[in-house]
Amino acid sequence: MHYDLIDLKVFLAVAEEGNVSRGAERCHLAPSSVSLRIKGLEENIGTALLKRQARGVTLTPAGHVLVEHARRCVAQLEQMHVDLLPFARGLTGHVTFFANNNAISSHLPDDLARFFTLYPSVRITLEERMSHDIVAAVAAGRADIGVVALETEHPELDFLPYREDRLVLLAPLGSPLGRQGVVSFADCMDEPFISLQSGAALHTFLMNHASALGKRLDIRVQVSGYRAIARLVSSGAGIGIVARSALEESDSEYLDIIALSEPWARRDLRVCVQRRPHETNFFRDKLIEILCSGTESHPSEA
Structure with a gap:
């Protein structure tokens, strides 16, 4: 494939403007130059990308596919420049950090704030991953640090205590489940669930445990965070499972925490x-050091 980033940017500009001249103006190029680049792009790919019409251009099916890929490519390159910019401005260090949703939603923000107070010029790439994936990434060197909720060992890794936590069931205040005090996961299967979105570590974790019981969760709503789960459960929309540490003190006024x-x-x-x-x-x-020193100053929230 003999085309470059400029060809993709030119194609995106024309596709988004729906017009070769306006796309050329956006790229600060002559319309004839833009037309030649798009023609060369189509020849290299082997199919038409645009339909030329009297009032502009529209995308062919292949053009729609290329637009989505080109947008991701350009966005990834822009992110690369953003990530490299701090180095040009005197960045003193970088840490790649993988953690599960539980840690990211509860403990890590305060600990990272302590770290940045001491080392403001350092940059951290923080990504949410499943615990098994985190272990593999740290072992392979793709991540410098991981935080996992997994009772396992690995010959190449050390596992250091970080926080104690529990998963708890949230139900609307005064619900029959709340009167039981302690429930099993199997007892909840007939209720509609408020869940994190597909792909989130906790969502996958709970779906796997439901499958092990030979059942499926009835997912009524999927949301992006623990706070949204708590609010929807309190409204009576369903039940949910979250980390105890992600709850606020006032939640017990609106929810049964089981x-x-x-x-x-x-x-x-x-x-x-x-x-x-x-x-x-x-x-x-x-x-x-900061992560592990917090173990003593933050007793169990289970």
């Missing part, structure tokens, strides 16, 4: 790092 009897409801979080890192990283080590 213990789950399953052993897997205990979700002790641990920091995982390479036992013998291939490279030294001062800021990775300082972040680990």
Whole structure:
């Protein structure tokens, strides 16, 4: 494929403007130059991308596909420039950090704030992943640090205590489930669930446990965060399962917060790092110190 980033940007401009001249003006190029670039792009790809009409252009089916891919490519390159910019401005360090949704939604914001107070010029790439994926990423060196809720060992990793936590069931205030005090996951299967979106670690975790029971969760609504789950449950829309640490003190006024009897409801979080890192990283080590020092100052919230 003999085309470049400029060809993709020109094509996107024309596609979004619906007009070659306006697309050319947006790219600060002559319309004839833009037409030649798009013609060359079509020849290289082997199919027409635009339908030329009297009042402009429209996308062919292939053009629609290329627009989506081109947008992602351009966005990824722009993000690369954004990520590199701090280095040009005197960035002193970078840490890649993978964590599960529980940690990101509850404990990590305060700990990262403590870190940035000490090291404001450091940049951290924080991504949400499933615990098994985090272990594999840290072992392979794709992440410097991980926070997992997984009772496992790995010959190349150390697992350090981070926080104690539990998954709890949320139900509307005064519900029959709330009067039981402790419930099993199986007892909840007939109720509609408010869940995190597909792909979130907790969503996958609960779907797998439901499948192990030979059942399926009745997902009524999928949302992006724990707070949305709590609000929808309090409104009577369904029940939900969240980390206890993600709840606020006032939530007990609007919700029944019920213990789950399953052993897997205990979700002790641990920091995982390479036992013998291939490279030294001062800021990775300082972040680990801050994460693990918080264990004593934040007692169990289970």
